[in-house]
Amino acid sequence: MKPVNIFWYLYGVVAMALVLTLASLFFTIDYIEYQNDQEDFAYDLLEVLDFAKQPCQSTQLDSPCVQQYLMESGFEVSPDFYTVNAERLELWSTDSKTLQVYSYEHGFQAQLADQPSWWIRDDEEHLTEAFEDNDPLDMLYTAAVITSMLLVGIALFLYWPVRRLKHWLTQLQHATDALAQEDYSVRLSPLNITPxxxxxxxxxxxxxxxxxxxxxxxxxxxxxxxxxxxxxxxxxxxxxxxxxxxxxxxxxxxxxxxxxxxxxxxxxxxxxxxxxxxxNTAPQLTAIELHHWLEQKLALRQGQTSHIQWHSELPPITIKSDERLLTLIIDNLLNNAEQYATSQVSVRIHQEHQQTILEIQDDGPGIPEEQQPQALLPFSRLDHSRDRRSGGIGLGLALVNTACQRLNIQLEMNNCKTGLCVVLTFREV
Missing domain, CATH: 1.10.287.130 (Signal transduction histidine kinase, dimerisation/phosphotransfer (DHp) domain)
Structure with a gap:
């Protein structure tokens, strides 16, 4: 899984929380407004009926006088139930009347308990005005604008602290890399943020x-x-x-x-x-023609060892390195290969991905994979059956490993079919 940038991660979490909060807030506000509208409808209707009682001498909905008062107040009266799937909302009561309220399109309709054959609802003009005032598209547009403005504000406020945090984390990454390269003088700059x-x-x-x-x-x-x-x-x-x-x-x-x-x-x-x-020694880099340099070393060994055949594949390659440290590395590796080889040692250099790679392979017993890290430790001797005449003192590969670290050379050991293959990958120092 691809790592996520910390800024976008924090911004995404905050944005999601903001959107969910605003959505919940708008739904809550819409619900409260709906309840308030229902309450206003019920109280206004009961108030109109009480107001019409004296001049009309009646509160019966079949009275033209009562109907006139209701119409002037934005209500309509009909013996028909206007919406088939209307939801029953709430029961409202006063000292003289009981009102059952139902939903109706974007408004409400109601029925008096003592007059079950008549229905009162918001008139069309009132419903149209209410719908225009509470247009869902307008609400969505308003919510989108507010959300966008808040997200931009959050992004601006998050940018600087997250940038500072990212810069500090980059310092931490470089510091850990320096520790891995055995630079123990590295220190982190203080950051006044706990923890x-x-x-x-x-x-x-x-x-x-x-x-x-x-x-x-x-x-x-x-x-x-x-x-x-x-x-x-x-x-x-x-x-x-x-x-x-x-x-x-x-x-x-x-x-x-x-x-x-x-x-x-x-x-x-x-x-x-x-x-x-x-x-404790800093490397002194010089240009080295690696192929000529290795040819000279292998020529000397070919004349000294009769039972070992030396094979080489050395195309022209020039590198920058410390010749003293490189000599220490190659001499120890060639000594080990010559000591444990049965009949032949091969040396090969090539380039991959703009990096120079040197391989030294023998046809000896190799080193078990689980013991390879131990072989790089000082005074480690893997085969206790050997005496010190053949097994050495256990410092050769430790010196090679330390010198490789000083020159930023990647050291790998692999057991091949014919023995041990040591791979050196030269990287920029």
Whole structure:
């Protein structure tokens, strides 16, 4: 379902409520006027009969004198019931007379209880005047004009507050997008409308807390990585001195294992520092001929790996990117593809919808779909059966993911029939 503009939504709700209110109001007014007209008819008729009683010496409707008084007052007298489907309305009584009122076209007709053979109604001239005064078309026209004027007024009054609200919601949308892009310095401008002002304060407080926590985390990670370098260097120096004085092969093998463990610790330290730097470094964009750049990298790998066949489809495409970060991304992805491929790796670039897309596919085991988000987390190792010689330390894809976020590259992983396919979609930075 297509989203509705908030202005038109509010305007439509208010307009519908206004139309229903005015319709109810007009029906109510029309009903009240009808009741008043009925009451006026009954009281006027009874008043004329009382007034004619003295000069005519009678209130009998067959009296020409009484009929003359009624005619002069806008009534007609007849022994006929004028409307077949007339509705019985109400019974009116005085001390001397009881009057039963019925509907009649646009007016009323009545019968005296003591003279059931005679009927009194509004005369034609009175009915014509009443109909002209209460023309339904005139009422509809008047209602339409009043409704239109009110709707225009409501639209004018709603426009500015809704425009302000829409502008603030646009700011909120941009702020959430910025948070998704890991820009935690974003803040919302205050809006003196509750509960939106409270929402803005809580959003700003949340962003500030996230920013502070990340800064503390980055400082801690950076400090730990730097502090590890000194004892690791000393341990490597001590092992090098110890290797020269070892008397037997068993002790040498143990020292070699210790040396390998120190290499892994240094690898963790270097990658951790690199991850922290990625999160705090702005990209430096330059024009890169992606096809030549990839051809050079693949040419080096083809000469180093004999068991892997490298296939490429690299049409001429130039992009703007940070070569250092792009190197980090491609090298890690190619290393993973080469490490887990059975016999071949294919690299392909193409363009869709004015966006450059790079695909790296291997014929290895792939990554289960439910584990793919976990693979992008730091120090995540999905296959616990592998040791660290084959499984790595779990920072490669985390570095790739962070670098892609810095370059606004969309990273996707899909399991194909022949293995894992990593898709990079280059968007404007």
């Amino acid at each position: 939106l002002s409270e929402l803005a304060q809580r959003f700003n407080r949340m962003a500030a807390l996230i920013e502070n926590n990340l800064e503390e985390k980055q400082l801690l990670s950076n400090a730990m990585a730097h502090e590890l370098r000194t004892p690791l260097s000393r341990a490597r120096l001590a092992l090098a001195l110890l290797q020269k004085q070892l008397p037997d092969d068993n002790t040498k093998a143990l020292v070699n294992d210790l040396s390998r463990y120190i290499d892994e610790l240094e690898n963790v330290t270097d990658n951790s520092l690199q991850l922290v730097k990625l999160q």
